[in-house]
Amino acid sequence: MSLASDRAKPNAAKPTLYKRIRLDIETRILTGEWPPGHRIPFEHQLMARYRCSRMTVNKALSELAQADLIERRRRAGSFVRRPQHMSAVLKIADIRAEITALGRAYGYQLIDCRRRTATSADRARLGVSTAGKVIAIACRHSADNVPFAVEDRLIDLSTVPEAAKADFAREPPGSWLLHHVPWTEAEHTISAVVADDHTAKALDIAVGAPCLVIDRYTWRSARTVTAVRLHYPGETHRLVARFKGG
Amino acid sequence: MSLASDRAKPNAAKPTLYKRIRLDIETRILTGEWPPGHRIPFEHQLMARYRCSRMTVNKALSELAQADLIERRRRAGSFVRRPQHMSAVLKIADIRAEITALGRAYGYQLIDCRRRTATSADRARLGVSTAGKVIAIACRHSADNVPFAVEDRLIDLSTVPEAAKADFAREPPGSWLLHHVPWTEAEHTISAVVADDHTAKALDIAVGAPCLVIDRYTWRSARTVTAVRLHYPGETHRLVARFKGG
DNA sequence: CACGATTATATGTCTAGACATATAAGTCAA
DNA sequence: TTGACTTATATGTCTAGACATATAATCGTG
Structure with a gap:
């Protein structure tokens, strides 16, 4: 067919056709030329x-629908979606990677590590009912020898x-968990507290200074993996998150 | 072809074939049966x-690749990706919607609203160089008459x-912005501080109590829209974020 | 053994059809 | 006007091919 030769033109645009279609539509949506509902x-x-x-335009439109930029309705057509909420992609790499990525020297100290049969407090924290074995760990991360978390x-x-x-x-x-227990799901809760005596000492800050607290509860296929408070x-x-309207 | 009749079986599974393929592979990856690198x-x-x-298996695999569950390499094949970071989908709806969703009564008070030519501080905060007009707003949100932010x-x-x-x-x-300026991008910075006199009064908390601070910088197509500190x-x-390993 | 050229192969994209299916819109009767 | 039925249509999925392209593997040569 003729299209093959069109694509074979030496000065043809690099991106493939379906990507160009997707980008064209995406651009019109993002610039507001095609407003929500259009x-x-x-x-x-x-x-x-x-x-x-x-099939080619369908592939472009399917990807836009997957990205929630458009909504497709049988018989009716495809419509620019109205943004309902902001969703953030907040990268919380593991702390070693985070510090290393900042070009700072990573330091780690194990404060306490003990293996025990789960207490009732442990079970509540992990959200399990049976009293299996658990490992409880307290440790500290530092960047350039300054306490980080x-x-x-x-x-x-x-x-x-x-x-x-x-x-x-x-x-x-x-x-260790990140590399040995892939494809987990987690729920994070972020809050602010003031440092108590114990935390202040560990982070080398004043008692009463503000602390960002992250509680992370991790599971894999309905089984609890770990619960951690940072x-x-x-x-x-500071936690930095890039957002995308949607 | 015979497949059509297979699909036409009255007791046939509801999901389409490519979705079944995708789910099959996804399940094997998530359960760890196919570990990273497989x-x-x-x-x-x-x-x-x-x-x-x-085309049918290609569609399934393409979607898995788009979701970063697998990596596809020409001539080599498709491989289960090693999780490199955790990415969170942190929904920060607009505050009114957030409070309403919790089933609480939303309240709003405008504290201050003024229009002015951007000061140098304003320009720095918005990341623009030209001195256009800006609106500066201070306001308070409350839930069930308790200060919320x-x-x-x-x-x-x-x-x-x-x-x-x-x-x-x-x-x-x-x-207003969420409904009138669709498809923005934003960058969020989350930190913790202790309440100063002014903030303590506005939130009806003690001076020195911990506060969660969200700085949000929003733009659309390379143009700054708004900068806000909450x-x-x-x-x-508490900010709650559901995460997905990847 | 090192290194460049060749080949085989898996994915990437695309076509020109097909039938399935949900549903907006139109039609008709009560 | 309202509700039930029919129809038209846009999307959803799928096929059996095709050529393009990146690259792992092989082969041959110095």
Whole structure:
């Protein structure tokens, strides 16, 4: 067909056709030229405009629908979606990676590590009912020898039995878990507190200074993996999140 | 072809074939049966296993690749990706919607609203160099008559001229912007501070109590829209984020 | 053994059809 | 006017091919 030779033109644009279609539409939406609720051209119209088959425009539109930029309705057409909420992609890499990425020297101290049968408090924190074995860890992360965060963690050994063999004096539990327990899900709760005596000492800040607290509860396939609470000195540490309207 | 009749079986599974393929592979990855680095079957093998055309398995694999669950390499095959970071989808709806969703009564008070030519401090905060007009707003949100957050916002009128006509005594600026300036991008910085005199009074908390601070810088197509700083009482408010390993 | 050229192969994109399906819109009767 | 039925249509999924392209593997040569 003729299109093949069109694509074979030496000065042809680099991106493939469906990507160009997607980008064209995306641009019109993002600039506001096509506001929320606007019906974008039907597939057969786009076929004519771009001189391509339906599968090609369908691929472009499907990806836009997957990204929630448009909504597709049978018989009615495709419409620019109204933004309902802001959703952030907040990268919380493991702390070692985070510090290393900042070009700072990572330091780690294990404060306490003990294996025990889950207490009722442990079970409540992990959200499990059976009293299996757990590992409780307290440790501290530092950047350029300045305290960066203190960590208080519980690992459910019935979900991650391999953790019994890990050496948490050498490797931070967050890094170990990230590399040994892939594809977890988690729920984070972020709050602010003032430093108590114990936290202040560990972070080398004043009692009463603000701290950012992250509680992370992690599971894999409905099984609890770990629960962790991180204290960051609030005046120096910041979580940065890039958002995308949607 | 025979597949059509297979799909037409009255007791056939509801989801379409490519979705079934995608789910099958996703399940194996999420359960750890196929660990990171594992090469998943070639397209022609999946074609044989599911008795379908290459486009169908390709669609399933493409979506998995888009979701960063697998990595596809020409000539080599498709591989389960190693999780590098945790990415959170942190929903920060506009505050009115957030409070309403909690089933609480939303209250709003405009504290101060003035229009002015951007000062150098304003320009620095918005990240613009030209001295256009801006709107500076201070307001407070409450839930069930309890202070929920105080807001300090700057809107760039050269990007959003319609904002000049908005009535921010009636409608919170966040809600107004969300509905009138779709498809923005934003960067959030979350930190913790202790309440100063002014903030303590506005939030009805003690001086020195912890506060969660969110700085949000919003733009659309390379143009600054607004910069806002929100103070939340840290002991009562929590940001919750669902995460997905990846 | 090192290194450049060749080849085989898996993915990337695309076509020109097809039938399925949800549903907006129109039609008709009560 | 209202509700039930029919129809038209846009999307959803799928096929059986095709050529393009990046690159792992092989081969041959110095």
